[in-house]
Amino acid sequence: MSDIERDPEPPTFADLDIDDRVLKALSDVGYESPSPIQAATIPPLLAGNDVVGLAQTGTGKTAAFAVPILSKIDLTQKSPQALVLAPTRELALQVAEAFGKYSAHIPGLHVLPIYGGQSYGVQLSGLRRGAHVVVGTPGRVIDHLEKGTLDLSKLSYLVLDEADEMLKMGFQEDVERILADTPEYKQVALFSATMPGAIRKISKQYMHDPVEITMKSKTSTASNISQRYVQVAHQRKLDALTRVLEVEDFEAMIIFVRTKQATEDLAEKLRSRGFSASAINGDIVQAQRERTIGQLKGGALDILVATDVAARGLDVDRISHVVNYDIPHDTESYVHRIGRTGRAGRAGEALLFVAPRERHLLKAIEKATRQPLAEMQLPSVDDVNAQRVSKFGDSITESLTSDNLALFRKMIEDYEQEHDVPLADIAAALAVQSRDGEAFLMAPEPPPAPRREREPRERPARRFDDGPPTRSRGPEGQELATYRIAVGKRHRVVPGAIVGAIANEGGLRRSDFGHISIRPDHSLVELPADLAPETLEALRRTRISGVLIQLQPDSGPPSGRPRGGRDDRAGGKFQRDRDSRKGPRE
Ligand code: AMP
Numbered sequence: 001m002s003d004i005e006r007d008p009e010p011p012t013f014a015d016l017d018i019d020d021r022v023l024k025a026l027s028d029v030g031y032e033s034p035s036p037i038q039a040a041t042i043p044p045l046l047a048g049n050d051v052v053g054l055a056q057t058g059t060g061k062t063a064a065f066a067v068p069i070l071s072k073i074d075l076t077q078k079s080p081q082a083l084v085l086a087p088t089r090e091l092a093l094q095v096a097e098a099f100g101k102y103s104a105h106i107p108g109l110h111v112l113p114i115y116g117g118q119s120y121g122v123q124l125s126g127l128r129r130g131a132h133v134v135v136g137t138p139g140r141v142i143d144h145l146e147k148g149t150l151d152l153s154k155l156s157y158l159v160l161d162e163a164d165e166m167l168k169m170g171f172q173e174d175v176e177r178i179l180a181d182t183p184e185y186k187q188v189a190l191f192s193a194t195m196p197g198a199i200r201k202i203s204k205q206y207m208h209d210p211v212e213i214t215m216k217s218k219t220s221t222a223s224n225i226s227q228r229y230v231q232v233a234h235q236r237k238l239d240a241l242t243r244v245l246e247v248e249d250f251e252a253m254i255i256f257v258r259t260k261q262a263t264e265d266l267a268e269k270l271r272s273r274g275f276s277a278s279a280i281n282g283d284i285v286q287a288q289r290e291r292t293i294g295q296l297k298g299g300a301l302d303i304l305v306a307t308d309v310a311a312r313g314l315d316v317d318r319i320s321h322v323v324n325y326d327i328p329h330d331t332e333s334y335v336h337r338i339g340r341t342g343r344a345g346r347a348g349e350a351l352l353f354v355a356p357r358e359r360h361l362l363k364a365i366e367k368a369t370r371q372p373l374a375e376m377q378l379p380s381v382d383d384v385n386a387q388r389v390s391k392f393g394d395s396i397t398e399s400l401t402s403d404n405l406a407l408f409r410k411m412i413e414d415y416e417q418e419h420d421v422p423l424a425d426i427a428a429a430l431a432v433q434s435r436d437g438e439a440f441l442m443a444p445e446p447p448p449a450p451r452r453e454r455e456p457r458e459r460p461a462r463r464f465d466d467g468p469p470t471r472s473r474g475p476e477g478q479e480l481a482t483y484r485i486a487v488g489k490r491h492r493v494v495p496g497a498i499v500g501a502i503a504n505e506g507g508l509r510r511s512d513f514g515h516i517s518i519r520p521d522h523s524l525v526e527l528p529a530d531l532a533p534e535t536l537e538a539l540r541r542t543r544i545s546g547v548l549i550q551l552q553p554d555s556g557p558p559s560g561r562p563r564g565g566r567d568d569r570a571g572g573k574f575q576r577d578r579d580s581r582k583g584p585r586e
Contacts, residue, residue: 010039011039022106026063030261035064041213048187050210051189052190052211053189053190053191062095072156080152081132081133083135083136087169088165088169095161109133110129111133111135112135114134127150141174154183157187160190163191164194179202227338234355237353244379245275246388251319252318254311255277255305256306256323256325263306267279278304282310322340323352327352327358331364331369335369384442388442479528480514480526480528481528482526483526484523484555485522485550491545491547492545495516497545498525499516508527524554540552
C-alpha cells in the first residue's frame, strides 16, 4: 500500500499574497501552514472586505487578522491606522505581542497596547510618538478618546477580538461608541466564539456586507480508534510524554506538534532520553522524508514527530498510536491527525494533551466529533518503575538465547572462583555497568508543596441567590475577601460591568472574582484578599457608569442588618440590564 493518500493540498502562507516581510516573520516563528481560520480569513481581509469570524482562542485567529493588517499598513501615516479592541488586558498584551512578532521585519512599525491599570504616562508618550497599531481595552480607549489623546480619524482597520466576551463584560456601549466614532470607510473584522443576537446586531449596523466565516469541519472519526486525553500543564508535557512512551504498549507512534522547530526540538529531546525518534516537517527534503518514513515502515524507527502538513496522508500500518502533543487548532486537523492510526482495519489509540487553558478546544473537538474523549491519568512513578523492572526481566530472557552466552559464562565462572563472589552480585554489577551510571528507577515525586486547598476543577458557576457571600476561596484556591464599591442598583450597574471595569483597571482575571452582590446603593465584590496597594489605589479611582467606585475592604454589615441581595459569580453568564443605558468605565 502506498504510504501517501491523496488529500487535498492545504494552502501555504506563500499562496496568500501576504507581504514578504510578514511571510518571513511567519517562517521565523515556525508556522508551517495557515490554520483553517487563517486560510479562510486572510484573503478576504487582504481584499478589503469586512469579516465576521466564528473562532475561539487557540485557532490562530490573532494571526488571521494581524497578518493582513500588517501586510497593508502604511508606515508613512503616523496617526493610528489599526485599532484592535480586546476584552481584557491580558488579551490586549498578547495581541500586541503577536503583532510585534509578525512585524519583526517591518522596521519602524509601532504597536501600542493601551489598557486599564497601566499609567497614562507610558500610553501618552507611546501615542505621541506615533503608533500604527493600537491594541486596547474598550474603557481605556474611550478614556483616551475623551481626553483627546487618541486620534482615530484616520483609522483604516478596526478589529473586535473576542466580541462575545466584550459584551459579557459589559462593554457593549463602549464598543458601539468607538465604532460610531471612527471613520465610515474603514475595514472591520469581528471575531467571536459565539454569535449572540447583540453581535449580529453590531455586524448588521456597523459592518459593510461582511464575509462570514464559520469552519465546516470534517468530523467523522473511525470507530476503531480509541480516543483519550490527559490534562497536563505545558511545562510538564515532556515528562508526561516520556511516561506514556515507557508505559504504553505501542508499535509505532506519531507525535504531532505545531511548529517545524518543535518537531526537531522534541525529536532531539526524545533521542537524548533513549527513544528512537525522528522529525518530519515541511522543510525536510522529500528524499529524507521518504527515507524516514521507510524506516518507520520497516521498524528501524518507532517514533515520528511531525507537523500536520508533513504527516498529511501518511499511511503506515504500524502506527498504533497518535499523540497530539500540541492540541490542534481545529477539529478537522484533529480528525486528520488521529486518522494516521487505525489503518488497514487495525485498532488505533489516540491521545490528546490538554493544558488547563485549552479545555475549550477539547470541548469543541468532542462536540464536533460527537464523541467524548475518555480522561486518562498519567502513568505514576510506580507504573513507570514496574514497567522498567518488567522490561529488564524481558531483556535478560532475550539475552539468554544469545550465541555469545558460552564465552561470557566461562569468564563469569572464572571470576566467581577467583574472587569468591556470589553469582547474583556479579550479575547485578554487570547490570550497573550497562546503565553507565544512570539511575534505573524513576525517583519518587517530591511531596506536593504545602499549598492552599484547591477548589474542584470546573467548579460550576454560582447563580444569583439571595444568600450572604460566604465563599472565601476563588476557583483557583486563592483566598478571597469582600470589598465594597459605591455603585449599586440605583446606578443600574450589572455584574458584567463590575467585572469588566475592575478586571481591567486592577489587572485581574475573571477567575479572581467571587460573589458579586448588588445592593440598592452599593455592591459587594469578592476579590483576592492580597490585592497589592497599587491595585487597591487604582480601583479606588475606577469609575463605573461614570461613578467613582471608591473600592475598599468591606467592614461587614451594619449591626443588626443581615446581608442579602442579588448575588452572582464572575464565572456566570452576565446579561446587561435591558433598560440600562450607561456603559462601564474602566
Ligand atoms: P491564537 O488562537 O491566535 O491565540 O493562537 C493560538 C496559538 O497558535 C498561538 O500560540 C500561536 O502562536 C499559534 N499559531 C497561530 N497560527 C499558527 C500556525 N499557522 N501554525 C502554527 N502555530 C500557529
